[in-house]
Amino acid sequence: MSIQYRAVQWNRHKRIYDLLLVAGVVLFIAVFMIVGLTRWQGTAAAHPVTLLMRATSSCAITMLSIILMIGPAARLSPRFSPLLYNRRHFGVTMFLVALIHGAVAVFWYHGFGIVNPIVSVFTSNARYDSLSGFPFQPLGVLALAILFVMAATSHDFWLKNLTPTVWKTLHMLVYVAYALIVMHVTLGFLQDDVSWVYGALLGGTAVVIITLHLVTGVREWRRDSRDEGQAFGEGWIDVGSVDDIELNHAKVVVLRGCERIAVYRHADGISAISNVCAHQNGPLGEGRIVDGCVTCPWHGYQYLVHNGQSPPPYTEKIPTYDVRVEGRRILVNPEANPPGTEVTPASIPSETSGDRA
Amino acid sequence: MIRAHRRRHLVVWLVLGPLILIGLALGLWARLAPPVESFTPPSVPSAEDAP
Amino acid sequence: MPVAETIILAVASYAILGVVFAIWFVFRGVERFDPVAQGGPVSFRLLILPGSAALWPLLLIRCLRALKESPA
Numbered sequence: 001m002s003i004q005y006r007a008v009q010w011n012r013h014k015r016i017y018d019l020l021l022v023a024g025v026v027l028f029i030a031v032f033m034i035v036g037l038t039r040w041q042g043t044a045a046a047h048p049v050t051l052l053m054r055a056t057s058s059c060a061i062t063m064l065s066i067i068l069m070i071g072p073a074a075r076l077s078p079r080f081s082p083l084l085y086n087r088r089h090f091g092v093t094m095f096l097v098a099l100i101h102g103a104v105a106v107f108w109y110h111g112f113g114i115v116n117p118i119v120s121v122f123t124s125n126a127r128y129d130s131l132s133g134f135p136f137q138p139l140g141v142l143a144l145a146i147l148f149v150m151a152a153t154s155h156d157f158w159l160k161n162l163t164p165t166v167w168k169t170l171h172m173l174v175y176v177a178y179a180l181i182v183m184h185v186t187l188g189f190l191q192d193d194v195s196w197v198y199g200a201l202l203g204g205t206a207v208v209i210i211t212l213h214l215v216t217g218v219r220e221w222r223r224d225s226r227d228e229g230q231a232f233g234e235g236w237i238d239v240g241s242v243d244d245i246e247l248n249h250a251k252v253v254v255l256r257g258c259e260r261i262a263v264y265r266h267a268d269g270i271s272a273i274s275n276v277c278a279h280q281n282g283p284l285g286e287g288r289i290v291d292g293c294v295t296c297p298w299h300g301y302q303y304l305v306h307n308g309q310s311p312p313p314y315t316e317k318i319p320t321y322d323v324r325v326e327g328r329r330i331l332v333n334p335e336a337n338p339p340g341t342e343v344t345p346a347s348i349p350s351e352t353s354g355d356r357a
Numbered sequence: 358m359i360r361a362h363r364r365r366h367l368v369v370w371l372v373l374g375p376l377i378l379i380g381l382a383l384g385l386w387a388r389l390a391p392p393v394e395s396f397t398p399p400s401v402p403s404a405e406d407a408p
Numbered sequence: 409m410p411v412a413e414t415i416i417l418a419v420a421s422y423a424i425l426g427v428v429f430a431i432w433f434v435f436r437g438v439e440r441f442d443p444v445a446q447g448g449p450v451s452f453r454l455l456i457l458p459g460s461a462a463l464w465p466l467l468l469i470r471c472l473r474a475l476k477e478s479p480a
Contacts, residue, residue, distance in 0.1 A: 005444060007451035122412045131387035152459035157452075161442055162463075175369055179377050186384030203381050210374035217367030 005157055017086040021093055028062070029055045049108050056101035057189075061181060063094035065205045068178060072216040078286075081297055088154050091174075095151035102144045105137070136188035143180040146173045156279075164281055182206055224254050236324075236331040239263055242270060242348050243328060250294075252285035255334040260285070261321055263330060264294060264305050269345035271305045272321035272332050278339075279316070307342040325349065426461035429468060433460045437471050 010018075032055035033048070040046050046054070070087055073080040083090075110120035125135040150171055159167045182202065190199050230238045239253040245265040252275055253261055260275035262285030273294065275285045282298030289295070293302035293311060303310055303318060310316040317340035322333040325346040337343065434453040438445045445452075460467060 005448045005452045007449060007455050116413075116416070119412055119416055122416075131383060132390070148458075149462055152462050155452075155455055155459070157442065157445065157456050158459055160444070172366070172369065175373055179373055179380070182377050183380050183384065186381050187387075190384060191388050199385055203378075203385075206377055206381060210370060210377065213366065213370040214374065217364075217370060221364070221367065 005155070009156075013082075014086050014089065018089050021090060025059060025063075025093060025097060028059045032058060049104060053101055053104050053108070054189075056097050056104070057185075060094055060098040060101060061185065061202075063090065063097065064174075064178060064181065065209060067091055067094060068174070068209045069212055072212040075216045075220070076212075078297070084298060085300075092151045092154055095147045098144055098147055102140065105140075131187070132191050134187045136184050136186075136191075139180045139184040139187070143177040143184060146177040146180075150174060150177075159280065164279075168281065178209075224260075235333060235335070237334050239272075239330050239332050241328045242325060242330055245270075248289040250285040250288070252283065253332070255332070259334070259336070261332065262294070263323070263332065264289065265348075266305055266345070268306070269347040270323055270325055270330055271343065271345045272323045273303065273305065273308045274319040274321075274336065274339075276318065277301050278310075278318050284318070306345055307340055309340045423461065426464040429464040430457050430460035433464070433467055433471070437467070440474055441467070441471060 008014075029052075033051055036046060036051040036054070037048070067087060067090055070080060070083045070090075074084045106117050106121055110117040110124065113120055113124075115123070121137045121141060122135075125133070125137070127133045127135060150173065153162065153167065153170065162170065185202055186199075190202070237253075237255060239261075240251055240263070242265060245251050245263065247265055247267075250262040250264040253263055255261055260283075261272050262275045262283075263270060263272045264285075266289055273284065275283055277284050277296040277298065279296065279299055279301045282296040282301070284294055284296055284303070287295045287297040289305065290302070292304070294305050295302050301310065301316060302314075303316070306320075308318040308320040319336040319339050320341050320343045321336060322343055323346045324331050325348055327349075330346070433441075434457050438448075438453070438456070
């Protein structure tokens with residue numbers, strides 16, 4: 001939520017998160033360098049610059065793997081949600097580490113010839129028809145370019161001005177970047193005479209990431225078919241019983257096979273709002289009511305449950321839905337009201353009056 | 358709309374997942390296959406590059 | 409290899425034009441573009457500079473469109 005942009009919206013949690021993040025990166029690179037310098041000596045010794053390249057690349061790929069696991073992990077278990085909360089800073093830091101790796105590699109391997117170093121990256125090896133001798137460097141450059149565009153458009157300014165749909169699509173390119181990086185490592189470093197452990201690590205991580213995404217994807221798909229609301233007549237849809245919903249929590253329901261809504265039970269009764277947060281499309285129905293406001297589990301954006309508006313001075317608005325209660329059943333009108341429309345909550349009859357026949 | 362978006366994630370991984378694994382397997386297999394090609398240093402034209 | 413050099417020249421020109429546009433955009437253009445950005449701190453402006461340089465054709469089109477709509 002913002003009434004004016006700031007460079008970074010830090011709060012106490014984000015500061016702790018960032019502090020741990022930077023400490024982790026520094027520790028990783030330092031340990032890698034120290035172990036590398038002491039372990040490989042004599043003829044097997046690696047130049048400190050080569051070691052720095054390996055340290056930054058190992059660090060960046062580890063970070064990227066964690067980033068790719070956070071999304072599906074948070075969908076499988078809310079315990080991982082705190083990691084999701086500030087994934088943006090994780091991503092930008094990962095890009096900076098990868099950038100160091102790229103810059104060092106370009107100037108160390110291509111910076112001392114007569115050819116422009118950048119041109120040299122693409123032309124010094126033209127064996128695009130070979131597998132084991134494939135020019136893996138351009139793959140890394142392409143991946144770095146994708147990560148740059150993503151890091152450069154991380155600010156909420158871009159989310160708003162590119163529209164969330166375009167922004168999300170742009171940021172889905174991270175999957176392509178990951179594929180490019182896996183091939184960059186496979187056709188580069190792994191073609192050298194190195195231990196099989198590295199290949200196993202890379203492959204094992206890839207299998208875990210792919211499986212996590214496929215499992216959560218299929219699970220969501222199944223859940224959508226299960227949570228489909230039932231037609232009630234006169235256009236209303238039966239979305240379940242009031243007794244299914246805990247106080248100050250919601251049930252996520254799919255309307256007419258395409259829209260997700262969050263049906264909230266609160267002190268004043270039942271209200272239905274869009275399940276899609278105006279910020280980053282977070283799942284509002286998986287949040288809860290905090291201080292009288294529906295609070296998004298992803299980044300803490302808040303909305304008043306009866307009109308879908310963020311409390312002043314914030315200006316975000318989401319669609320609301322007309323709702324009524326018949327007996328113990330909740331009925332929702334699938335026609336969404338314009339974002340921010342006031343809807344009187346449906347009051348819940350007391351248990352005993354529920355079974356008048 | 359949002360549901361279609363989530364489906365897109367699944368479709369992307371259904372395509373990209375096998376591709377990544379095939380690429381990885383091919384790359385590792387290439388390393389096994391002899392002879393190991395030697396690295397050509399940058400800026401030095403190799404015989405293949407000659408017209 | 410002239411093909412590679414041509415491509416890199418094109419990318420470099422795109423980037424230089426982008427940086428020039430971005431400097432104007434983050435200090436002037438953005439004010440008209442997004443009311444929330446009005447009076448934003450310099451740190452915020454510098455933070456959106458790389459993105460503005462990378463996506464400059466998109467922003468330029470939007471700026472021109474906004475100018476046409478409000479010829480004030």
